[in-house]
Amino acid sequence: GESDRHRRNECGCAARNKELKRELKADRLSDHRYMANLFRLALHCAAHNLLVQLRGVVADPPAWSVSGTSESNVYDPAISEPQALPEPARHRWFSRRRRKDPLGEGHACTWQTRLIKVAAEVQVSARRILVRISGTWPHLPHYEQVSEAVLSLASVRSG
Numbered sequence: 586g587e588s589d590r591h592r593r594n595e596c597g598c599a600a601r602n603k604e605l606k607r608e609l610k611a612d613r614l615s616d617h618r619y620m621a622n623l624f625r626l627a628l629h630c631a632a633h634n635l636l637v638q639l640r641g642v643v644a645d646p647p648a649w650s651v652s653g654t655s656e657s658n659v660y661d662p663a664i665s666e667p668q669a670l671p672e673p674a675r676h677r678w679f680s681r682r683r684r685k686d687p688l689g690e691g692h693a694c695t696w697q698t699r700l701i702k703v704a705a706e707v708q709v710s711a712r713r714i715l716v717r718i719s720g721t722w723p724h725l726p727h728y729e730q731v732s733e734a735v736l737s738l739a740s741v742r743s744g
Contacts, residue, residue: 601633601637604693605630605633608693608694609633609636610629611629611630614626633693636696639731639734639735640689642731642735642738643688643689643730643734644686644688645686645730646682646685646689647681647686667679687727688727688731699727700724700727703724704718704722705718
């Protein structure tokens with residue numbers, strides 16, 4: 586009911602605040618000036634909001650099953666969300682989700698290692714910026730998935 590939804594929302598907010606503090610290092614405000622620390626915190630919050638929005642755009646969760654086999658896609662209308670599954674099935678579903686969709690609910694460090702910390706060659710000209718990434722880079726499909734999602738989102742908003 587309403588109290589369950591409120592509790593889940595509070596837990597989600599607490600998890601996001603913890604993520605902002607621990608993974609994005611938003612608690613590292615070491616300047617002695619207030620405005621400098623405020624600006625740094627605003628940048629951390631902007632980065633966190635960008636991460637949350639990108640997760641929502643690229644999320645591709647697998648169909649979840651209640652039967653216990655990872656191959657079946659049985660939907661039980663009595664169970665409305667994976668968190669309501671019994672423990673072994675819930676654990677299997679979330680493990681499968683992490684394997685299939687590592688960016689959808691991935692931690693900030695997952696996004697950093699798969700998309701941000703990338704060896705690339707950047708060429709800047711008067712007309713464009715070209716980023717060359719190795720074709721054998723193991724996380725190239727993730728990069729392409731995020732790029733396509735962002736481009737399709739930009740075309741929907743501009744059109």
